[in-house]
Amino acid sequence: MRLTDDLIATDIAAYLEKHENKSLLRFITCGSVDDGKSTLIGRLLYDSKMIFEDQLASLEADSKKVGTQGENIDFALLVDGLAAEREQGITIDVAYRFFATDKRKFIVADTPGHEQYTRNMATGASTADVAILMIDARKGILTQTRRHAFITTLLGIRRLVLAVNKMDLVGYDETVFNDIVDDFYTFADELATDLEVQPIPMSALAGINITSRSDETGWYEGPALMEYLENVPVGDRRRNAAFRMPVQWVNRPNLDFRGFSGQIASGTIRPGDKVKSMPSGKQSTIARIVTADGDLPEAIAGQSVTLTLADEIDASRGDALVAADDPAEVSDQFQVRILWMSEAPLLPGRRYLLKIGAKTVTATINAPKYGIDVNTLSDMPAKTLELNQIGVTTISIDQPIAFDPYDVNRNMGGFILIDRMSNDTVGLGLIDFALRRASNIHWQAMDVNRDALAEQKAQRPAVLWFTGLSGSGKSTIANALQKRLFALGKHTFNLDGDNVRHGLNRDLGFTDADRVENIRRVANVARLMSDAGLITLVSFISPFRSERQMARGLMADGEFIEIHVDTPLEVAETRDVKGLYKKARAGEIKNFTGISSPYEPPQNPELRIDTVDRSPEDAAEEILNYLRENGFLGA
Amino acid sequence: MPQLTHLDRLEAESLHIIREVAAECENPVMLYSVGKDSAVMLHLAMKAFYPSRPPFPLMHVDTTWKFREMIEFRDRKAAEMGMDLIVHINEDGMKEGVGPFSHGSAVHTDVMKTQSLKQALDKYKFTAAFGGARRDEEKSRAKERIFSFRSAEHRWDPKKQRPEPWNLYNTRINQGESIRVFPLSNWTELDIWQYIRREGIEIVPLYFAAERPVVNWNGVDIMVDDDRMPEELAKTAVMKSVRFRTLGCYPLTGAVESTAATLEEIIQEMLLTTTSERQGRVIDVDQSASMEKKKQEGYF
Numbered sequence: 001m002r003l004t005d006d007l008i009a010t011d012i013a014a015y016l017e018k019h020e021n022k023s024l025l026r027f028i029t030c031g032s033v034d035d036g037k038s039t040l041i042g043r044l045l046y047d048s049k050m051i052f053e054d055q056l057a058s059l060e061a062d063s064k065k066v067g068t069q070g071e072n073i074d075f076a077l078l079v080d081g082l083a084a085e086r087e088q089g090i091t092i093d094v095a096y097r098f099f100a101t102d103k104r105k106f107i108v109a110d111t112p113g114h115e116q117y118t119r120n121m122a123t124g125a126s127t128a129d130v131a132i133l134m135i136d137a138r139k140g141i142l143t144q145t146r147r148h149a150f151i152t153t154l155l156g157i158r159r160l161v162l163a164v165n166k167m168d169l170v171g172y173d174e175t176v177f178n179d180i181v182d183d184f185y186t187f188a189d190e191l192a193t194d195l196e197v198q199p200i201p202m203s204a205l206a207g208i209n210i211t212s213r214s215d216e217t218g219w220y221e222g223p224a225l226m227e228y229l230e231n232v233p234v235g236d237r238r239r240n241a242a243f244r245m246p247v248q249w250v251n252r253p254n255l256d257f258r259g260f261s262g263q264i265a266s267g268t269i270r271p272g273d274k275v276k277s278m279p280s281g282k283q284s285t286i287a288r289i290v291t292a293d294g295d296l297p298e299a300i301a302g303q304s305v306t307l308t309l310a311d312e313i314d315a316s317r318g319d320a321l322v323a324a325d326d327p328a329e330v331s332d333q334f335q336v337r338i339l340w341m342s343e344a345p346l347l348p349g350r351r352y353l354l355k356i357g358a359k360t361v362t363a364t365i366n367a368p369k370y371g372i373d374v375n376t377l378s379d380m381p382a383k384t385l386e387l388n389q390i391g392v393t394t395i396s397i398d399q400p401i402a403f404d405p406y407d408v409n410r411n412m413g414g415f416i417l418i419d420r421m422s423n424d425t426v427g428l429g430l431i432d433f434a435l436r437r438a439s440n441i442h443w444q445a446m447d448v449n450r451d452a453l454a455e456q457k458a459q460r461p462a463v464l465w466f467t468g469l470s471g472s473g474k475s476t477i478a479n480a481l482q483k484r485l486f487a488l489g490k491h492t493f494n495l496d497g498d499n500v501r502h503g504l505n506r507d508l509g510f511t512d513a514d515r516v517e518n519i520r521r522v523a524n525v526a527r528l529m530s531d532a533g534l535i536t537l538v539s540f541i542s543p544f545r546s547e548r549q550m551a552r553g554l555m556a557d558g559e560f561i562e563i564h565v566d567t568p569l570e571v572a573e574t575r576d577v578k579g580l581y582k583k584a585r586a587g588e589i590k591n592f593t594g595i596s597s598p599y600e601p602p603q604n605p606e607l608r609i610d611t612v613d614r615s616p617e618d619a620a621e622e623i624l625n626y627l628r629e630n631g632f633l634g635a
Numbered sequence: 636m637p638q639l640t641h642l643d644r645l646e647a648e649s650l651h652i653i654r655e656v657a658a659e660c661e662n663p664v665m666l667y668s669v670g671k672d673s674a675v676m677l678h679l680a681m682k683a684f685y686p687s688r689p690p691f692p693l694m695h696v697d698t699t700w701k702f703r704e705m706i707e708f709r710d711r712k713a714a715e716m717g718m719d720l721i722v723h724i725n726e727d728g729m730k731e732g733v734g735p736f737s738h739g740s741a742v743h744t745d746v747m748k749t750q751s752l753k754q755a756l757d758k759y760k761f762t763a764a765f766g767g768a769r770r771d772e773e774k775s776r777a778k779e780r781i782f783s784f785r786s787a788e789h790r791w792d793p794k795k796q797r798p799e800p801w802n803l804y805n806t807r808i809n810q811g812e813s814i815r816v817f818p819l820s821n822w823t824e825l826d827i828w829q830y831i832r833r834e835g836i837e838i839v840p841l842y843f844a845a846e847r848p849v850v851n852w853n854g855v856d857i858m859v860d861d862d863r864m865p866e867e868l869a870k871t872a873v874m875k876s877v878r879f880r881t882l883g884c885y886p887l888t889g890a891v892e893s894t895a896a897t898l899e900e901i902i903q904e905m906l907l908t909t910t911s912e913r914q915g916r917v918i919d920v921d922q923s924a925s926m927e928k929k930k931q932e933g934y935f
Contacts, residue, residue: 012902193815261684263651283673303647413655414801416803418807425797
């Protein structure tokens with residue numbers, strides 16, 4: 001089993017010929033330290049000679065000093081950075097480990113099993129072919145086991161090893177093993193219908209059924225763990241699926257060559273095959289499969305290649321080349337499952353970036369339909385998603401994309417969500433199905449268009465977005481400005497936060513999620529008003545940068561004018577026109593901006609108005625000048 | 636049916652990563668250290684964009700104490716490949732005459748390598764830098780992501796790593812931040828050697844055993860590469876058949892006694908050997924200088 005082939009010493013060239021053509025298996029181990037996961041990985045590394053003498057010496061020393069195995073080697077110490085990590089307060093994470101046997105190279109995603117590491121486990125599972133679920137024979141199937149099985153199958157793993165460990169502590173009792181396996185099967189049916197489970201009784205510590213079958217479990221007829229890992233098929237699922245390749249890079253060294261580079265997500269491709277470029281749907285034929293080692297007669301899932309087409313069709317990064325006779329679907333609205341990965345909860349209605357394949361689009365995530373309790377696998381009501389929570393929801397994106405459902409194709413149906421302000425990766429998502437086909441989307445084309453409506457009023461539409469703390473003077477300035485515009489014969493409308501909350505947004509409170517929805521609705525109303533050709537004045541605290549950004553994105557270029565009414569908190573609080581600050585300080589109002597809820601000031605507003613030493617009329621005049629200079633008020 | 640071998644899959648993953656950086660990052664650079672991992676990384680970059688050239692330059696942070704053979708190899712290789720090569724030297728350190736013999740390995744490495752790298756990245760405003768590090772090299776690397784983010788001060792925060800599910804990489808950065816990208820993350824030392832052999836990649840001859848003048852300095856055999864070695868020390872030189880398992884500054888790179896003069900013999904020696912790769916690298920043994928700490932300070 002160890003990588004000590006006699007050939008290494010006797011005929012290295014022959015050895016290398018033999019070993020250059022190993023296959024690669026990626027697997028994930030799920031379980032906690034107590035289940036013996038670290039011991040198992042340590043042993044796999046040791047048995048495949050991935051440990052050198054200097055490391056072994058320090059391992060032996062550490063084992064005697066801090067190990068839990070008396071004079072024996074404590075394999076767990078090999079992989080456990082855990083103690084040190086806890087001391088340093090570092091989040092325990094996915095670690096990747098490598099070993100090889102004479103048959104295969106292995107990449108192990110090593111993840112901790114507790115609920116707070118769900119996101120790490122999902123990340124490790126996303127690329128794994130096989131999952132090893134560690135179970136303590138003395139404890140049987142626990143809540144934790146269900147969670148591990150659920151997450152790994154959610155991410156598409158269909159081969160599970162049920163590693164019933166610590167069999168030595170139950171006297172290698174066959175009944176104990178069988179009971180655990182039966183237990184598992186009763187709930188495995190709920191996970192996926194095409195699941196292949198391999199239960200193995202073992203003792204990682206004693207090395208039982210790890211590399212070869214042991215006499216202690218004479219009643220067991222299945223493979224030892226390593227036999228299983230060396231022989232389980234890899235990559236065949238993707239291979240037989242329809243051809244898909246996201247275009248990652250358009251390769252244009254000169255005018256005569258135009259290639260589309262990417263990693264083949266699924267299927268097989270040959271010159272002469274008909275393909276379509278999605279979402280455009282334009283069809284062509286593969287001319288060449290270009291690589292630095294010469295053209296290939298065929299390329300398969302997993303390879304990174306460059307394809308040239310027989311026709312000049314327009315495809316760019318983010319499009320997908322797909323089999324013409326079995327193309328991917330195209331849509332801009334989906335039902336999805338999302339695993340939330342950020343400390344800050346999901347804000348339904350807020351716009352996030354969504355990256356799928358080589359494409360990044362803007363997505364609006366609707367309120368979850370329900371959440372999934374990862375421990376009981378039952379549905380539960382959810383208004384938002386917190387860190388490590390999984391939920392089912394719908395999303396809409398700003399342009400149609402080509403996709404396959406995640407369960408059909410991992411690389412065509414899996415996406416990440418990115419927060420537009422922090423740039424953090426905040427979620428992982430799986431597309432279930434499209435809510436409608438993009439071909440059904442038709443905007444009502446209007447004969448009397450927005451330009452005509454604005455022209456009629458001799459003005460350019462604009463949305464003047466006043467943002468600032470409560471009591472900063474937003475409404476007062478907006479009122480003064482509206483009077484001036486009216487006097488000039490301009491067509492305006494004043495959307496005021498307090499007033500809208502009495503009607504359109506009566507159902508919304510002041511939580512972060514409600515604030516986001518509040519602004520989403522108001523921004524859309526403002527958009528309709530500017531379509532009508534009006535100059536719209538919007539006075540809302542709108543404390544979050546990303547919502548103002550969202551509003552800006554809704555409007556035509558140059559029509560959104562952000563005006564920061566920049567009054568310091570102390571000044572606004574002294575004014576306290578409505579007596580709100582006093583109540584907020586007394587704790588009578590929760591989530592009050594500036595006191596118990598943050599205000600994110602604009603970084604590059606079109607205008608910043610200092611209100612401390614000037615009258616509202618003065619401020620209105622400054623805004624009026626801006627509108628005049630930028631051509632909003634007509635000739 | 637043809638099957639992808641482990642080397643095929645590693646290569647395809649690396650090509651995907653390299654292309655992704657070129658497609659999404661504004662101003663990338665490939666850090667080229669002239670070692671065997673850099674040689675593989677450069678080879679992969681050439682493959683990723685063929686028949687185009689990689690759309691980024693190479694950069695070597697030259698401490699001025701590299702083996703002379705490395706410098707010759709570097710300049711020849713860049714020219715052969717048609718790649719732009721930026722060589723950066725910390726001029727402040729040069730003026731002060733910083734070197735390993737006079738200042739010790741810790742100061743030398745900090746000034747001529749770590750500080751110098753930061754200088755170079757700031758000077759050219761690179762937003763992404765490829766590095767040839769592998770996860771099997773060291774414990775803290777095993778947990779580092781393929782796309783590893785650095786603050787404006789080039790610090791690594793292990794607590795703020797982005798999840799990397801599937802092959803989807805979030806390459807967005809805030810003002811002043813930059814990314815280190817490790818396309819060889821999932822390769823092991825053995826994979827590297829096997830790939831060098833399969834692809835016929837040329838590497839610096841110092842990896843192969845030959846008779847070379849060496850002296851024993853601080854318990855490690857180092858090679859006499861030029862006359863900057865203190866005379867007292869240089870006088871003790873003896874000829875030995877040695878090779879190098881890693882390449883860096885010649886006074887900080889331990890030679891191993893060996894007769895392995897071909898790739899096959901090197902791999903054979905490696906497979907039969909009993910000590911891990913970094914043992915010959917003086918920088919790692921230096922007191923309390925853990926890789927993790929160095930990285931938090933900005934050492935690649």
